[in-house]
Amino acid sequence: MSGKSARAAQSQRALMGVRDLIISGEIRAGSRLSELALVERLGISRTPLRAALAQLGQEGLVEAIPSGGYAVRSFSREDVIDAIELRGVLEGLALRLAAERGVAPARMGELVRLLDGIDEALRGDVEDMDFDRYVDLNATFHEKLWGLASQTIRREIERVTSLPFASPSAFLDKQAGVLEFRRSLYGAQAQHRAMVSAIALREGTRAEALAREHARLARQNLEFVLDQDRSLIRRVPALSLVVG
Amino acid sequence: MSGKSARAAQSQRALMGVRDLIISGEIRAGSRLSELALVERLGISRTPLRAALAQLGQEGLVEAIPSGGYAVRSFSREDVIDAIELRGVLEGLALRLAAERGVAPARMGELVRLLDGIDEALRGDVEDMDFDRYVDLNATFHEKLWGLASQTIRREIERVTSLPFASPSAFLDKQAGVLEFRRSLYGAQAQHRAMVSAIALREGTRAEALAREHARLARQNLEFVLDQDRSLIRRVPALSLVVG
DNA sequence: TAAATACAAGTTGTATACATTTTACAAGCC
DNA sequence: GGCTTGTAAAATGTATACAACTTGTATTTA
Numbered sequence: 001m002s003g004k005s006a007r008a009a010q011s012q013r014a015l016m017g018v019r020d021l022i023i024s025g026e027i028r029a030g031s032r033l034s035e036l037a038l039v040e041r042l043g044i045s046r047t048p049l050r051a052a053l054a055q056l057g058q059e060g061l062v063e064a065i066p067s068g069g070y071a072v073r074s075f076s077r078e079d080v081i082d083a084i085e086l087r088g089v090l091e092g093l094a095l096r097l098a099a100e101r102g103v104a105p106a107r108m109g110e111l112v113r114l115l116d117g118i119d120e121a122l123r124g125d126v127e128d129m130d131f132d133r134y135v136d137l138n139a140t141f142h143e144k145l146w147g148l149a150s151q152t153i154r155r156e157i158e159r160v161t162s163l164p165f166a167s168p169s170a171f172l173d174k175q176a177g178v179l180e181f182r183r184s185l186y187g188a189q190a191q192h193r194a195m196v197s198a199i200a201l202r203e204g205t206r207a208e209a210l211a212r213e214h215a216r217l218a219r220q221n222l223e224f225v226l227d228q229d230r231s232l233i234r235r236v237p238a239l240s241l242v243v244g
Numbered sequence: 245m246s247g248k249s250a251r252a253a254q255s256q257r258a259l260m261g262v263r264d265l266i267i268s269g270e271i272r273a274g275s276r277l278s279e280l281a282l283v284e285r286l287g288i289s290r291t292p293l294r295a296a297l298a299q300l301g302q303e304g305l306v307e308a309i310p311s312g313g314y315a316v317r318s319f320s321r322e323d324v325i326d327a328i329e330l331r332g333v334l335e336g337l338a339l340r341l342a343a344e345r346g347v348a349p350a351r352m353g354e355l356v357r358l359l360d361g362i363d364e365a366l367r368g369d370v371e372d373m374d375f376d377r378y379v380d381l382n383a384t385f386h387e388k389l390w391g392l393a394s395q396t397i398r399r400e401i402e403r404v405t406s407l408p409f410a411s412p413s414a415f416l417d418k419q420a421g422v423l424e425f426r427r428s429l430y431g432a433q434a435q436h437r438a439m440v441s442a443i444a445l446r447e448g449t450r451a452e453a454l455a456r457e458h459a460r461l462a463r464q465n466l467e468f469v470l471d472q473d474r475s476l477i478r479r480v481p482a483l484s485l486v487v488g
Numbered sequence: 489t490a491a492a493t494a495c496a497a498g499t500t501g502t503a504t505a506c507a508t509t510t511t512a513c514a515a516g517c518c
Numbered sequence: 519g520g521c522t523t524g525t526a527a528a529a530t531g532t533a534t535a536c537a538a539c540t541t542g543t544a545t546t547t548a
Contacts, residue, residue: 007539044502044503045502047503050295050531055302058302082341089336089337151323153330254533289532289533
C-alpha cells in the first residue's frame, strides 16, 4: 500500500484470507481451524498463517483451544452488545482527552471539511445519493476523529472496531436494504457535528457523552436487527458469528 | 500451572523472558530487539520467540519497525496517563454492565469475603502487616471483580493492565518504600467496598463513576512519582520505559 | 572533499522438516 | 455391554535451513 514494504506480504495475505473466510461465513462459528487445510486453501506456508492466527486471536475473532490450535469464536448477544458499549466508552475517552488537551485548528478544519463532504454525498434522493462516497468519507472522518487520541487509545479502538459487527458501517448496505439507513445516516451526521463542536469548545465531558450516545444508537440498531427473524440477519454477513 | 498443558512451553518462556528483560530495564526503551541475540540469551529457537514478539506487539510493550523487526516501545508521560485513564473507563464499563445485569449472590459474597481478608491483612502496625498476603488478596479481588464482566471486556482490561505501569500494584513495594502506601491502601479499600455496594444495589452509573475515581487515584499517584527526581523513579522498575 | 554507488555483512520473513502431543478407533478386559 | 487401554494417525509446537531485504562501509567519481 503506502509506505508499507512488501516484506510481510504473506502474513498480510494470510490475515486477510482467514478473516474473509470467517466473516463471509465459509468457516462456521465454533469450528476448528485446521492449519493444513488453510495452508492449502490460501497457498502459503504455515509460518505466516500461524502469525495471522495469533493476531486474530488477539483481535478476538478466533480463540485458542487449550489442547492446541484455534477455533472460530462464536459471539452471544451479550458479547455483541458489550463490543458496542466498549466502542462507545473508548471513543468517549478519546474525545474527552482530545477536548481537554485541545486540538490544533488545522486538524479541526479537516474534520469539518470531511463532514461537509459527507453532507454533500447524502444530498439528493435516496436512490441517487453517492453511497460509496459516503461510506468512504465516513470511514475517513472516523479515522481522523479517533486519531486525535494518543496511540495507546487509538490502538484499542481499532482492535474493537475490527470485530465485524462492532462497526456501524457493517449494517449499512444500500443494496441489501438493511435498516432504514437514511434516517440513521442523518442522525449520525448530527451527532458528528455535535462532537466536533464539543471538542472545539473544549467541553470534554460533553464530547464523551456524545460519543457514548453515538454508540448507543448503533447498539439500538444492532438489537433491532438481532430481534428480527433470521432472514434479515442473514443479509448482514457481519452477524454470521452471532449465535442465538 | 492449572489445566494448561506444556504444549506451548517455549512460547511461554519466550514471552515471559522478553517481558522480564524489558520491564527490568536490561533492554532499554527504544532499542531494537535482535532476534538472534534473544534466541541465544533465552535458549530457544526463533519460532516461539517471534510468536512472543508478536504478542508483545499487540500488548503494546514493543512496536513493529516498518523495515522489519521490533523495538522496545518508549512511553511518554501522556501515554502513561492515557493507559491509566483507559483502565478506569474499561473497569467502569465492566462494573456498570455487571450492576445493570445483576450478579449472583454467591459471587457477591465471594467479593465481600475477599475484602474482609484484605482488611485483616492490613490490620496491625505498618511494619507488621502481611504485605505479601495483601498483594495476593488484592490481585484476586480485582480478578474476580472484573471477572463479572463478559469475556470481551475482560480481555481488554487484562491487556491494558499488562502494561507495567498501568497497574497500581506496580507502585506498591514495601521494601522500596515507594509512595506512602498505607494511606493509599486504606483509600483503595474504601473504594472497593463502595464499588461492591453499588453493584449489589444495581446502581450501574454509580459503580462506573467509582471505578473511574479509583483509577483517578492511581493517576494522581503516578503523576506524583513522575514529578519526583529520577532517584525515586528509578525505584519503580515499571517506569523504566517512560521517557522524560 | 563530498556525494554516490557498489558490495558485503547482518537481519528478518518464509518455507519445511522434525518431534511431541492429542485424539480417534479398535481390541481386550471387567 | 460398557469401560479401559493401547496403538496409529493426524495435528500442532518447535527448530532450522533458505531467501530476500536492509543497512553500514568502503571505494570510486565528480
